[in-house]
Amino acid sequence: MERTLVIGDIHGGFKALEQVLERASVTTNDTLIFLGDYVDGWSQSFEVINKLISLKSSHNCVFLRGNHDELFYDWIANGKSNPNWLLHGGQATLDSYKDRPYNFVQIHAHFLQNLENYYLDSKNRLFLHAGFTNVNGIDQEHFTKMFYWDRSLWETALASRKLDLNDEFYPQRLKIYSEIYIGHTPLSKINRDKPFCASSVWNVDTGAAFTNALTIMDIETKEFWQSDALPTLYPNEKGRN
């Protein structure tokens, strides 16, 4: 069976990543689409990136860029840091990379540099970390950082979830793609702990950085599997709480 599976924001939660791959019985026939934010939060960002790099050689994978991945890349490649990043998980990532062999760090930097801003499949399904702002879609986006920073697409999808598709004011942005898969805005903030669909936008970030689980979902059947809640996997840590 060939499946396409999307994986939500991992944020250094390596144990959760191992659990979801196992619970979904992932095989080399599956295509894996990672929605970004691999680092910043729990203590195992190094192990997460290592695992993703090794999955790349065994599985068909798409690795999307999250805002946290770019912030970390800025540090790794250019020595750029900022207090806000350190406060929101960056420090845990730096701790995780302390005293790692230089060649490993170089390979990880190369991996982060080559992440994709978005992926559009043959069925007009769009995958990206956060969203886009141009009403004509990703090709017309003027502000490419929005692919991994925007929250207005999700907010618009939520606000429009009960509108009829034929409503004259139905948001143009939500008519372009058959489905959109995102992470970035944790569903725990709206008290949801499972993947949530609004106006054909699927949010798969179930809040693994905070109090909830990591999710992997089959995009055809919408069946999903979850890790244990992250605080139980890392009982002596706070994640991004």
Ligand SMILES: [Mn+2]
């Ligand atoms: Mn994010």
